[in-house]
Amino acid sequence: MPRISAATVADHRAGRHAALLAAALEILVAEGPAGLTPAAVGARVGLARSSVYRYFSSTADILAQLVEDAVPRWRARLAGVTSGPGDLRGRVREFGAVTLSFVSSPDYAVLRAVVSAELPPGCRVRLDELHETMITPLRDVLAEAGHEHPDLVAHLGWSILGEGRRRLAAGADPEMVRETTLDVLCRAMAV
Incomplete structure (x- = not known):
């Protein structure tokens, strides 16, 4: 034993x-x-x-469990910056800054691996569910501010942040990408 x-x-x-x-x-x-x-x-x-x-059970299962481990940690960080005090613009900007910081985290390797991995359909469904939890803090802060379509606006904002993450991961000037992305995000959110 x-x-x-x-x-x-x-x-x-x-x-x-x-x-x-x-x-x-x-x-x-x-x-x-x-x-x-x-x-x-x-x-x-x-x-x-x-x-x-x-x-x-497999390499795919290892990836799935890494995602299950990482997403709640990042969602908690995102929820923390959007639920705190401050005006809407500051909270949206902090959400964006935390989202962009994900690229420099070891957890980003998990995301990159999952995107290219062949996972069973059930895993893909679960990944979509987890992905949605990452957007929830932005949707909540927009709903609290009275946006007419907080879900759509939050998803559009997530797309803006996705392009910022992609450029950071590709090695673009981090300061320029960060500031431009956050500026565009705040303008798009009408804050």
Whole structure:
């Protein structure tokens, strides 16, 4: 029987799962999607590939769980900047700034991998649901401000931010892209 390194078996499994996710993210950042395999993740934490399958059913499952891990963290940051004090323009601008900062985060490697990965339809549906939760804080702040069509306006704003993220990821001048994107976002939101 393997030794557990926590007070309970459940805590041990949770710790091992977290270590495997961290290793998977490190591999994605360093090697890209081609380097991400259950065997590589296991090797990174000193676990046999067969043991990794107790936590993940496939490489696609590793990606899906990385998304499930990252999105709530980013959604919380987005909700935090839109729910705080300040005028509408400041809150929209902060939402945009946090969204653009995603590009410089290791979590961005997950997004890039998921976009190009062949995932089962159920995973795609779940990704769409998670994506929608990222837009919710902007939609909520727009609804609070009395926008007639907060959902549409929030999605249009997300598209503006998407182009900003794409340009940042491609290596464009970060300051110029950030300031121009945030300016266009605020104008589009009529704030």
